[in-house]
Amino acid sequence: MKILIKDIHLLDPHNDVDETGDIYIEDGKVKKEIGKPDLTISGKGLYLVPGFVDIHTHIREPGGEDIENFESGSKAASAGGYTSIFVFPNTEPPIDNKGLVNYVIKRAEEISLLHIYPVGAATIGRKGEKLTEMIDMVEAGCRAFTDDGDAIKSSKILRRVLEYLKNTGAKFIEHPEDKELSDNGIINESFFSVFNGVKGIPDVSESIVVSRDIQIADFVNSPIHFAHISCEKSLDMIRFGRERGVNVTFDVTPHHLVLCENDVRLTDSNYKINPPLRNKKDCEALIKALKDGFVDAIATDHAPHPLYSKELEFQIAPFGIIGLETSFSLLFTNFVSEGIIGFDHLIEHLSSKPARIFGVKFGEIKDNGIADFTIIDPKKEWVVKEENLYSLSKNTPFIGWKLKGKVLMTMVEGIIIYNEGEFIRRKSVK
């Protein structure tokens, strides 16, 4: 399909593009020379940006198809402006072998909406004891490995995982948490948890693992990526690692930037998240790190859970909230609209920066650039409503929030897969 979009504000910080103009797409790529379009769209008042890349999504397939499957997850992601997602392996059974990686690849082709990249388990069954056949899994299409949900407890096994991966070009993603220090805590440990008589998860539970992993990565000379960093101490450890020349990258979730522990309502388990919402100082440190470009990526950690489990009392409800459909607008409303960071800065952290950590392709506004794009109306206001979410699960604390900035259209390889409520499979167009 040949598409011409006119008068749209083109924003691609990775390629230094920030101007209003026309863009012509043919054969899945941006073309400088404008041909005869099959479809012309007016982009007046709108923005065209590289499509978002989420390097941390949980789809509950196989095992929890009624909670979130590839179909609903892809729709949620596309509606949120995502053109690529990394699906994490803590499914039932976990994605710890080539056969299951192939399953993910096959399902992605069936659904045929956005790019879906499988992330494999680093150890068999995610038990932290034996390595998975990582070379095989990379051959099948894995871009990264993780035991997310858990850290790798044994320092020896972590060392082996990092060493083994050096050969493959894929990276290890650590879920930094010392479960014994967490000691069944349910919110951040601080005066707030003590005042409320609930067990807290101390910030050192995270920073201790960050520190250990960085030292091992330094020792074996391999890269390492940390998921959902939530506190200032972890940032300090990462700074130490970078100063030593370690290739350490990390991501931060939108909810850790927007909420802190004082927002937690202990009667609503939609505030129960791991790592927990930390105190104001940590939140401010994360925001500053984002402003300074110290943060490498924003990732949602989209974690669907059914109503029957989130309706349980806070103590026993599972951790996690969804995020694909709200992440862009939340960050746009709270940071770009407020003038805390620039629109270009936000886009970078949602698209090119995460993609480049793992070497996957991403949308670029340049001649022959891949046409993975998102079209946004920065003025559109909307309210987060359960019935309007495409995700099968509705566990988010942001229901009822009034947000500014909405994704209107998502395009993958030159084909519009999402257009204001409608989904079009790529294979049906080709």
Add this chain to the structure above:
Amino acid sequence: MKKKILDKQELGKIIEEISENLFSYFNGKFEEICVIGIKNRGDIIAKRIIEKLEKKGKFKILFGAIDITLYRDDLSSIGPKPLVGTTEIDFQIDGKTVLLVDDVLFTGRTIRAAIDEIIDFGRPKRIFLLVLIDRGGRELPICPDFVGKRIDCEEGENVAVCIDEIDGEEGVYILNNRKDL
């Protein structure tokens, strides 16, 4: 709206008259009688009556004061709960003749509550009812034995007795709402 219908002197005269009535009715014999006043004004009025009787007869009369809040029949329909006062009856009720005293008799529900509370303390031989003002409007079959004055009221009107110890003045008013005072 408020209208003063009895002033301090007239009120004093009523209390004087009713005390005289009591004295002659009981032939000056008050050994078996105990006087119980209903808080917050009935008890003070009862005390004044007792003072006059004791002066006349040179004896002491048993006195008690009751708070009927916990016996009301309208607690579930009023909003914030009324403050519960204390009931002070430090003598045995069994076999006694009780003279129950209140300032205004209207629907009769307060008296019903007071009777229930007294009976929880013991079995009186007899209960007499004395009220300063009977303004009609009964909703229960309650009949006073001694009345200071009968006053006719329209619907929506209330009678309020004011006494120094609580209201800072003495008198009887007809009004729509006690708050109008």
Add this chain to the structure above:
Amino acid sequence: MRHLLGIEEITLEDMNQIIETAKSMKFVLERKIKKVPTLRGVTVANLFFEPSTRTLNSFLIAERRLSADTVNISKSFSSVEKGETLLDTVKNIEAMKVDIVVIRHSVPYSPHYLSERINASVINAGDGSHEHPTQALLDVLSMIEKFGDLRGLNVSIIGDILHSRVARSLILSLKKMGVKITLCGPSTLLPEYFQNYGVDITYNLKEGIVDKDIVYVLRIQKERQDGCFIPSLNEYIKYYSVTKDILKKYAKKDVVIMHPGPVNRGVELAPDVADGPWSLILQQVTNGVAVRMAIIYLLSGIPRSEE
């Protein structure tokens, strides 16, 4: 006041109202017929998910003195995680159309959770380590009866502060009344975060006793500890048990000893202290019924929206 969820949610005025009403209720408890018809037709459900005889019985007596009808739902529990979830309980209560729910549960904020989902008024009889407001209120009443105005008084709370809902409710209520508070206990059970309440902290028993008008002693909570907070009961008794000798050596002559009960005799309190002249423990129990009567009276009869 629609619910009594915690001291945090009520004002000083609410507290005073409850205490004044409790004083009146005490008179009812001293009569021959210890019953008033006030709450006839009102149904109170007692949901006790944690074992408790004293608090449950105190509430039952209070409810029956007011002529309310009572329903008891106790859960047997082998472990805190098993058993019916709160949500199931919510549905059962709604079906029974009760007016007031008294709930004790090991999960903090379960009364609050309940209050957001049912029409009845909710009274917190202890939610995990979070709050135990009726206990704090009866303690304050006992203190007021003994000392009158509590402003400027020196009170210490000794024991396993970290896991104690009694301590938390007491700190909040005493702070509202202008009392100077010192917390005392082993450092693993008294993290520095507690300073944020605006109280003094000491790990030394002597400092927890010297110059204090009231010494409030907590149970050492065997059932709430997962272990590894104190090495042994022996060591705790050696350094934190309140004995006659300690009181003679360090306490003010007219010091008052309080305890929420039941006392682990010989552990946190020596038996002769628990039964001795300094102890206010029995008055606390009497006041418990009066305070609970006051609270149930004040919360009853709020019109329910569905009717």
